[in-house]
Amino acid sequence: MALSRLSLTHLRNIDNADLSLGEGINLFYGANGSGKTSLLEAVHMLATGRSFRSRQHRAVIQEGAEALTVFGRLDGGDSLGVERLRSGGGRIRINRAPAESSSRLASCLPLQVINSDSFSALDGGPGVRRRLLDWTVFHVEHGYAQEWKNYQIALRQRNALLRRGKISAEQMDIWEQRLAQSGNRMDELRRAVFGELQAITSAFIRELPDSPLTRVELSYRRGWRRELDLHRALAESREGDLAQGHTRSGPHRADLRFTVAGEAAQHILSRGQQKMLVCALRTAMAELVRQHNQKPVFLVDDLPAELDKDNQTRFAQWVSRCASQVLVTGIDREATSRPWLTLPSPWNCPTVFHVEHGRICAEPESAP
Numbered sequence: 097m098a099l100s101r102l103s104l105t106h107l108r109n110i111d112n113a114d115l116s117l118g119e120g121i122n123l124f125y126g127a128n129g130s131g132k133t134s135l136l137e138a139v140h141m142l143a144t145g146r147s148f149r150s151r152q153h154r155a156v157i158q159e160g161a162e163a164l165t166v167f168g169r170l171d172g173g174d175s176l177g178v179e180r181l182r183s184g185g186g187r188i189r190i191n192r193a194p195a196e197s198s199s200r201l202a203s204c205l206p207l208q209v210i211n212s213d214s215f216s217a218l219d220g221g222p223g224v225r226r227r228l229l230d231w232t233v234f235h236v237e238h239g240y241a242q243e244w245k246n247y248q249i250a251l252r253q254r255n256a257l258l259r260r261g262k263i264s265a266e267q268m269d270i271w272e273q274r275l276a277q278s279g280n281r282m283d284e285l286r287r288a289v290f291g292e293l294q295a296i297t298s299a300f301i302r303e304l305p306d307s308p309l310t311r312v313e314l315s316y317r318r319g320w321r322r323e324l325d326l327h328r329a330l331a332e333s334r335e336g337d338l339a340q341g342h343t344r345s346g347p348h349r350a351d352l353r354f355t356v357a358g359e360a361a362q363h364i365l366s367r368g369q370q371k372m373l374v375c376a377l378r379t380a381m382a383e384l385v386r387q388h389n390q391k392p393v394f395l396v397d398d399l400p401a402e403l404d405k406d407n408q409t410r411f412a413q414w415v416s417r418c419a420s421q422v423l424v425t426g427i428d429r430e431a432t433s434r435p436w437l438t439l440p441s442p443w444n445c446p447t448v449f450h451v452e453h454g455r456i457c458a459e460p461e462s463a464p
Protein backbone atom coordinates (compact mmCIF):
# COMPACT_ATOMS: atom_id res chain seq x y z
CA MET A 97 0.00 0.00 0.00
CA ALA A 98 1.20 3.52 -0.76
CA LEU A 99 -0.09 6.88 0.45
CA SER A 100 -1.58 9.00 -2.28
CA ARG A 101 -2.56 11.87 0.01
CA LEU A 102 -1.36 13.11 3.37
CA SER A 103 -2.96 15.92 5.39
CA LEU A 104 -1.95 17.07 8.84
CA THR A 105 -2.55 19.85 11.31
CA HIS A 106 -0.67 21.12 14.37
CA LEU A 107 2.17 18.60 14.38
CA ARG A 108 5.34 20.18 15.84
CA ASN A 109 6.25 23.20 13.65
CA ILE A 110 3.88 22.16 10.83
CA ASP A 111 0.71 24.18 11.25
CA ASN A 112 -1.02 22.41 8.39
CA ALA A 113 -0.13 20.57 5.18
CA ASP A 114 -2.10 18.83 2.46
CA LEU A 115 0.11 16.86 0.07
CA SER A 116 -0.44 14.69 -3.00
CA LEU A 117 2.31 12.11 -2.79
CA GLY A 118 3.86 10.46 -5.82
CA GLU A 119 4.53 6.80 -6.45
CA GLY A 120 8.15 5.78 -5.87
CA ILE A 121 10.26 8.44 -4.19
CA ASN A 122 8.97 11.52 -2.37
CA LEU A 123 11.84 13.76 -1.41
CA PHE A 124 11.59 16.41 1.33
CA TYR A 125 14.54 18.77 1.56
CA GLY A 126 15.22 21.80 3.71
CA ALA A 127 17.42 23.33 6.38
CA ASN A 128 17.92 21.99 9.89
CA GLY A 129 14.79 22.43 11.99
CA SER A 130 12.56 23.11 8.96
CA GLY A 131 10.16 20.20 9.71
CA LYS A 132 11.35 17.28 7.53
CA THR A 133 11.49 14.71 10.32
CA SER A 134 8.17 15.98 11.66
CA LEU A 135 6.61 15.11 8.31
CA LEU A 136 7.93 11.53 8.59
CA GLU A 137 6.68 11.48 12.18
CA ALA A 138 3.19 12.30 10.87
CA VAL A 139 3.25 9.25 8.59
CA HIS A 140 4.47 7.11 11.49
CA MET A 141 1.55 8.35 13.60
CA LEU A 142 -0.80 7.39 10.81
CA ALA A 143 0.63 3.87 10.61
CA THR A 144 1.07 3.14 14.32
CA GLY A 145 -0.85 5.77 16.30
CA ARG A 146 2.38 7.11 17.87
CA SER A 147 5.56 9.03 17.17
CA PHE A 148 8.97 7.42 16.64
CA ARG A 149 10.63 10.26 18.59
CA SER A 150 8.58 10.67 21.71
CA ARG A 151 6.31 8.51 23.86
CA GLN A 152 4.45 11.65 24.90
CA HIS A 153 1.83 12.78 22.37
CA ARG A 154 1.98 16.20 24.06
CA ALA A 155 5.52 16.77 22.77
CA VAL A 156 4.38 16.20 19.19
CA ILE A 157 1.29 18.44 19.34
CA GLN A 158 2.15 21.96 18.21
CA GLU A 159 2.81 24.38 21.04
CA GLY A 160 -0.37 26.35 21.72
CA ALA A 161 -2.64 23.80 19.95
CA GLU A 162 -5.03 21.42 21.73
CA ALA A 163 -4.79 18.55 19.25
CA LEU A 164 -2.96 17.23 16.21
CA THR A 165 -4.59 15.39 13.31
CA VAL A 166 -3.14 13.28 10.53
CA PHE A 167 -5.22 11.95 7.67
CA GLY A 168 -4.03 9.70 4.84
CA ARG A 169 -5.58 8.16 1.75
CA LEU A 170 -4.12 4.90 0.49
CA ASP A 171 -3.81 4.11 -3.20
CA GLY A 172 -6.44 1.38 -2.86
CA GLY A 173 -8.97 4.02 -1.68
CA ASP A 174 -8.92 3.29 2.07
CA SER A 175 -8.48 6.20 4.45
CA LEU A 176 -6.78 6.41 7.86
CA GLY A 177 -7.11 9.16 10.45
CA VAL A 178 -5.42 9.80 13.79
CA GLU A 179 -6.19 12.56 16.26
CA ARG A 180 -4.23 13.12 19.49
CA LEU A 181 -5.38 15.50 22.21
CA ARG A 182 -3.20 17.50 24.59
CA SER A 183 -5.60 16.54 27.39
CA GLY A 184 -4.90 12.83 26.62
CA GLY A 185 -6.61 10.28 24.42
CA GLY A 186 -7.76 10.86 20.87
CA ARG A 187 -9.29 8.94 18.01
CA ILE A 188 -8.25 6.46 15.36
CA ARG A 189 -10.43 6.04 12.29
CA ILE A 190 -10.23 3.63 9.39
CA ASN A 191 -12.52 4.48 6.49
CA ARG A 192 -14.15 7.03 8.82
CA ALA A 193 -15.23 4.35 11.32
CA PRO A 194 -13.62 4.22 14.79
CA ALA A 195 -10.90 1.56 15.05
CA GLU A 196 -10.46 -0.28 18.32
CA SER A 197 -6.65 -0.44 18.29
CA SER A 198 -3.62 1.03 16.57
CA SER A 199 -2.56 -2.44 15.38
CA ARG A 200 -5.38 -2.13 12.80
CA LEU A 201 -3.55 0.91 11.39
CA ALA A 202 -0.32 -1.09 11.18
CA SER A 203 -1.96 -3.83 9.15
CA CYS A 204 -3.28 -1.24 6.65
CA LEU A 205 0.05 0.57 6.28
CA PRO A 206 3.19 -1.53 7.00
CA LEU A 207 6.03 0.90 7.61
CA GLN A 208 9.80 0.69 7.84
CA VAL A 209 11.80 3.57 9.33
CA ILE A 210 15.49 4.17 8.65
CA ASN A 211 16.87 6.93 10.86
CA SER A 212 19.75 7.31 13.30
CA ASP A 213 17.78 5.38 15.95
CA SER A 214 17.31 2.37 13.65
CA PHE A 215 21.00 1.62 13.98
CA SER A 216 20.72 0.75 17.67
CA ALA A 217 19.47 -2.68 16.55
CA LEU A 218 22.88 -4.26 17.11
CA ASP A 219 24.10 -2.60 20.29
CA GLY A 220 20.71 -1.89 21.91
CA GLY A 221 18.89 -4.28 24.25
CA PRO A 222 17.16 -7.49 23.09
CA GLY A 223 13.77 -5.71 23.07
CA VAL A 224 14.84 -3.67 20.02
CA ARG A 225 15.67 -6.83 18.04
CA ARG A 226 12.61 -8.69 19.29
CA ARG A 227 10.41 -5.86 18.01
CA LEU A 228 11.97 -6.21 14.55
CA LEU A 229 11.21 -9.91 14.44
CA ASP A 230 7.70 -9.32 15.82
CA TRP A 231 6.97 -6.62 13.20
CA THR A 232 7.73 -9.20 10.52
CA VAL A 233 5.76 -12.03 12.13
CA PHE A 234 2.80 -9.68 12.71
CA HIS A 235 2.60 -8.81 8.99
CA VAL A 236 3.22 -12.34 7.75
CA GLU A 237 1.21 -14.50 10.20
CA HIS A 238 -2.22 -13.06 10.86
CA GLY A 239 -2.92 -15.04 14.05
CA TYR A 240 0.25 -13.73 15.69
CA ALA A 241 -1.17 -10.52 17.20
CA GLN A 242 -3.81 -12.47 19.15
CA GLU A 243 -1.26 -15.03 20.36
CA TRP A 244 1.01 -12.18 21.49
CA LYS A 245 -1.87 -10.49 23.39
CA ASN A 246 -2.84 -13.77 25.11
CA TYR A 247 0.77 -14.27 26.13
CA GLN A 248 1.05 -10.74 27.59
CA ILE A 249 -2.11 -11.25 29.68
CA ALA A 250 -0.85 -14.56 31.10
CA LEU A 251 2.60 -13.04 31.75
CA ARG A 252 1.13 -10.10 33.67
CA GLN A 253 -0.94 -12.49 35.79
CA ARG A 254 1.99 -14.76 36.59
CA ASN A 255 4.21 -11.77 37.47
CA ALA A 256 1.47 -10.37 39.73
CA LEU A 257 1.30 -13.73 41.57
CA LEU A 258 5.10 -13.84 41.87
CA ARG A 259 5.19 -10.34 43.35
CA ARG A 260 2.49 -11.23 45.83
CA GLY A 261 5.05 -13.66 47.30
CA LYS A 262 2.73 -16.30 48.71
CA ILE A 263 1.68 -18.32 45.70
CA SER A 264 -1.02 -20.88 45.26
CA ALA A 265 0.48 -23.68 43.17
CA GLU A 266 -2.93 -24.30 41.61
CA GLN A 267 -3.40 -20.72 40.46
CA MET A 268 0.15 -20.54 39.25
CA ASP A 269 -0.31 -23.69 37.22
CA ILE A 270 -3.32 -22.23 35.39
CA TRP A 271 -1.31 -19.21 34.22
CA GLU A 272 1.76 -21.27 33.43
CA GLN A 273 -0.29 -23.53 31.19
CA ARG A 274 -1.66 -20.49 29.34
CA LEU A 275 1.77 -18.94 29.08
CA ALA A 276 3.20 -22.17 27.72
CA GLN A 277 0.40 -22.57 25.19
CA SER A 278 0.72 -19.07 23.70
CA GLY A 279 4.47 -18.97 24.22
CA ASN A 280 5.10 -22.20 22.33
CA ARG A 281 2.90 -20.99 19.47
CA MET A 282 4.69 -17.61 19.34
CA ASP A 283 8.01 -19.42 19.23
CA GLU A 284 6.87 -21.67 16.37
CA LEU A 285 5.72 -18.66 14.32
CA ARG A 286 8.81 -16.61 15.13
CA ARG A 287 11.12 -19.51 14.27
CA ALA A 288 9.47 -20.07 10.88
CA VAL A 289 9.57 -16.37 9.98
CA PHE A 290 13.14 -16.04 11.27
CA GLY A 291 14.26 -18.83 8.91
CA GLU A 292 12.91 -16.92 5.91
CA LEU A 293 14.25 -13.59 7.19
CA GLN A 294 17.70 -15.05 7.67
CA ALA A 295 17.78 -16.38 4.11
CA ILE A 296 16.68 -13.07 2.57
CA THR A 297 19.06 -10.98 4.72
CA SER A 298 21.97 -13.25 3.71
CA ALA A 299 21.02 -12.94 0.04
CA PHE A 300 21.09 -9.11 0.30
CA ILE A 301 24.43 -9.19 2.12
CA ARG A 302 26.00 -11.45 -0.52
CA GLU A 303 25.49 -8.60 -2.99
CA LEU A 304 28.12 -6.56 -1.11
CA PRO A 305 31.38 -7.56 -2.76
CA ASP A 306 34.32 -8.41 -0.46
CA SER A 307 32.51 -7.10 2.58
CA PRO A 308 33.04 -8.56 6.07
CA LEU A 309 29.26 -8.50 6.26
CA THR A 310 29.25 -11.71 4.20
CA ARG A 311 30.70 -13.42 7.31
CA VAL A 312 27.84 -12.32 9.57
CA GLU A 313 25.71 -15.09 11.02
CA LEU A 314 22.22 -14.51 12.34
CA SER A 315 20.66 -16.71 14.98
CA TYR A 316 17.45 -16.77 16.97
CA ARG A 317 17.27 -17.35 20.76
CA ARG A 318 13.79 -18.31 21.83
CA GLY A 319 14.07 -17.10 25.46
CA TRP A 320 14.28 -20.31 27.49
CA ARG A 321 16.53 -23.37 27.79
CA ARG A 322 16.81 -25.27 24.55
CA GLU A 323 16.26 -28.74 25.97
CA LEU A 324 13.06 -27.84 27.88
CA ASP A 325 9.43 -27.45 26.91
CA LEU A 326 8.22 -23.97 28.07
CA HIS A 327 5.76 -25.38 30.60
CA ARG A 328 8.56 -27.38 32.21
CA ALA A 329 10.97 -24.43 32.05
CA LEU A 330 8.45 -22.24 33.90
CA ALA A 331 7.87 -24.88 36.57
CA GLU A 332 11.63 -25.34 37.05
CA SER A 333 12.34 -21.62 37.34
CA ARG A 334 9.42 -20.89 39.68
CA GLU A 335 11.54 -20.66 42.86
CA GLY A 336 14.08 -18.34 41.24
CA ASP A 337 11.33 -16.27 39.61
CA LEU A 338 9.69 -15.87 43.00
CA ALA A 339 12.93 -14.50 44.43
CA GLN A 340 13.30 -12.09 41.50
CA GLY A 341 9.60 -11.15 41.35
CA HIS A 342 9.24 -11.72 37.61
CA THR A 343 9.21 -14.43 34.93
CA ARG A 344 12.69 -15.03 33.53
CA SER A 345 11.89 -17.60 30.83
CA GLY A 346 9.70 -17.31 27.76
CA PRO A 347 9.37 -15.59 24.40
CA HIS A 348 9.45 -12.16 26.11
CA ARG A 349 13.18 -12.90 26.59
CA ALA A 350 13.83 -13.93 22.97
CA ASP A 351 16.63 -12.29 21.00
CA LEU A 352 18.32 -12.21 17.63
CA ARG A 353 22.11 -12.56 17.59
CA PHE A 354 24.49 -11.25 14.95
CA THR A 355 27.96 -12.77 15.08
CA VAL A 356 31.16 -12.78 13.02
CA ALA A 357 33.34 -15.85 13.67
CA GLY A 358 31.57 -16.34 16.99
CA GLU A 359 32.07 -12.72 18.20
CA ALA A 360 29.23 -10.21 18.61
CA ALA A 361 29.07 -8.37 15.27
CA GLN A 362 29.13 -4.92 16.90
CA HIS A 363 32.61 -5.69 18.27
CA ILE A 364 33.97 -6.55 14.83
CA LEU A 365 32.14 -4.43 12.24
CA SER A 366 32.77 -0.73 11.64
CA ARG A 367 29.94 1.68 12.44
CA GLY A 368 29.09 2.02 8.73
CA GLN A 369 29.13 -1.77 8.25
CA GLN A 370 26.77 -2.16 11.20
CA LYS A 371 24.42 0.39 9.62
CA MET A 372 24.47 -1.56 6.33
CA LEU A 373 23.70 -4.74 8.24
CA VAL A 374 20.66 -3.06 9.80
CA CYS A 375 19.63 -1.77 6.35
CA ALA A 376 19.92 -5.32 4.95
CA LEU A 377 17.84 -6.71 7.81
CA ARG A 378 15.13 -4.05 7.53
CA THR A 379 14.88 -4.42 3.77
CA ALA A 380 14.74 -8.19 4.18
CA MET A 381 11.83 -7.71 6.62
CA ALA A 382 10.04 -5.60 4.01
CA GLU A 383 10.85 -8.10 1.25
CA LEU A 384 9.34 -10.93 3.27
CA VAL A 385 6.17 -8.90 3.85
CA ARG A 386 6.09 -8.10 0.11
CA GLN A 387 6.25 -11.84 -0.63
CA HIS A 388 3.11 -12.13 1.51
CA ASN A 389 1.35 -9.57 -0.68
CA GLN A 390 1.79 -6.25 1.13
CA LYS A 391 4.46 -3.81 0.05
CA PRO A 392 5.66 -1.58 2.92
CA VAL A 393 6.28 2.17 2.81
CA PHE A 394 9.79 3.30 3.82
CA LEU A 395 10.58 6.48 5.77
CA VAL A 396 14.27 7.34 5.32
CA ASP A 397 15.60 10.26 7.36
CA ASP A 398 18.78 11.89 6.03
CA LEU A 399 20.53 8.87 4.48
CA PRO A 400 23.56 10.93 3.30
CA ALA A 401 24.28 11.63 6.98
CA GLU A 402 24.44 7.88 7.70
CA LEU A 403 26.02 5.99 4.77
CA ASP A 404 28.72 6.57 2.14
CA LYS A 405 27.69 7.03 -1.50
CA ASP A 406 28.14 3.37 -2.58
CA ASN A 407 26.15 2.11 0.38
CA GLN A 408 23.40 4.68 -0.23
CA THR A 409 23.12 3.44 -3.82
CA ARG A 410 23.04 -0.22 -2.74
CA PHE A 411 20.40 0.50 -0.12
CA ALA A 412 18.28 2.37 -2.69
CA GLN A 413 18.44 -0.70 -4.98
CA TRP A 414 17.32 -3.01 -2.17
CA VAL A 415 14.45 -0.75 -1.16
CA SER A 416 13.20 -0.34 -4.73
CA ARG A 417 12.63 -4.11 -4.94
CA CYS A 418 10.30 -4.36 -1.98
CA ALA A 419 8.81 -0.96 -1.09
CA SER A 420 5.59 0.49 -2.43
CA GLN A 421 6.78 4.04 -1.80
CA VAL A 422 9.62 5.87 -0.06
CA LEU A 423 9.60 9.22 1.75
CA VAL A 424 13.19 10.49 2.05
CA THR A 425 14.49 13.61 3.75
CA GLY A 426 17.76 15.50 3.49
CA ILE A 427 19.26 18.93 3.74
CA ASP A 428 20.54 19.08 0.20
CA ARG A 429 18.24 18.21 -2.72
CA GLU A 430 20.98 16.86 -5.04
CA ALA A 431 22.72 14.73 -2.41
CA THR A 432 19.42 13.26 -1.19
CA SER A 433 18.11 12.37 -4.66
CA ARG A 434 21.43 11.03 -6.03
CA PRO A 435 21.18 7.36 -4.85
CA TRP A 436 17.73 6.99 -6.41
CA LEU A 437 18.47 8.50 -9.83
CA THR A 438 20.16 5.41 -11.31
CA LEU A 439 17.12 3.23 -10.57
CA PRO A 440 14.44 2.39 -13.13
CA SER A 441 11.16 4.34 -13.30
CA PRO A 442 9.30 5.38 -11.14
CA TRP A 443 12.17 5.40 -8.60
CA ASN A 444 14.38 7.75 -10.65
CA CYS A 445 11.89 10.63 -10.83
CA PRO A 446 11.19 11.79 -7.29
CA THR A 447 8.28 13.98 -6.34
CA VAL A 448 10.11 16.83 -4.61
CA PHE A 449 8.93 19.04 -1.74
CA HIS A 450 10.77 21.96 -0.20
CA VAL A 451 10.33 22.30 3.56
CA GLU A 452 10.84 25.72 5.14
CA HIS A 453 9.80 26.85 8.64
CA GLY A 454 7.10 24.16 8.79
CA ARG A 455 5.67 24.94 5.32
CA ILE A 456 5.85 22.15 2.74
CA CYS A 457 5.68 23.14 -0.94
CA ALA A 458 5.68 20.76 -3.92
CA GLU A 459 8.30 21.84 -6.47
CA PRO A 460 6.20 22.61 -9.57
CA GLU A 461 8.18 20.53 -12.08
CA SER A 462 7.91 17.42 -9.92
CA ALA A 463 4.30 17.63 -8.75
CA PRO A 464 2.54 14.29 -9.43
Ligand SMILES: Nc1ncnc2c1ncn2[C@@H]1O[C@H](COP(=O)(O)OP(=O)(O)OP(=O)(O)O)[C@@H](O)[C@H]1O
Pocket residue numbers: 107108109126127128129130131132133134135154155156157158159427
Ligand atom coordinates in the same frame (compact mmCIF):
# COMPACT_ATOMS: atom_id res chain seq x y z
N1 LIG B 1 5.55 20.70 19.88
C1 LIG B 1 6.18 21.55 19.05
N2 LIG B 1 5.56 22.67 18.63
C2 LIG B 1 6.16 23.52 17.77
N3 LIG B 1 7.40 23.32 17.28
C3 LIG B 1 8.07 22.22 17.66
C4 LIG B 1 7.50 21.28 18.57
N4 LIG B 1 8.39 20.28 18.77
C5 LIG B 1 9.47 20.59 18.04
N5 LIG B 1 9.29 21.74 17.36
C6 LIG B 1 10.20 22.41 16.40
O1 LIG B 1 9.87 21.88 15.12
C7 LIG B 1 10.97 22.01 14.25
C8 LIG B 1 11.02 20.82 13.32
O2 LIG B 1 11.96 19.86 13.69
P1 LIG B 1 12.33 18.64 12.74
O3 LIG B 1 13.08 17.70 13.62
O4 LIG B 1 11.16 18.16 12.02
O5 LIG B 1 13.33 19.35 11.71
P2 LIG B 1 14.21 18.72 10.55
O6 LIG B 1 13.88 19.49 9.32
O7 LIG B 1 14.11 17.25 10.50
O8 LIG B 1 15.65 19.16 11.07
P3 LIG B 1 17.10 18.46 11.03
O9 LIG B 1 17.62 18.60 9.63
O10 LIG B 1 17.84 19.35 11.99
O11 LIG B 1 16.96 17.07 11.51
C9 LIG B 1 12.19 22.30 15.12
O12 LIG B 1 12.52 23.66 14.94
C10 LIG B 1 11.67 22.09 16.53
O13 LIG B 1 12.29 22.93 17.46
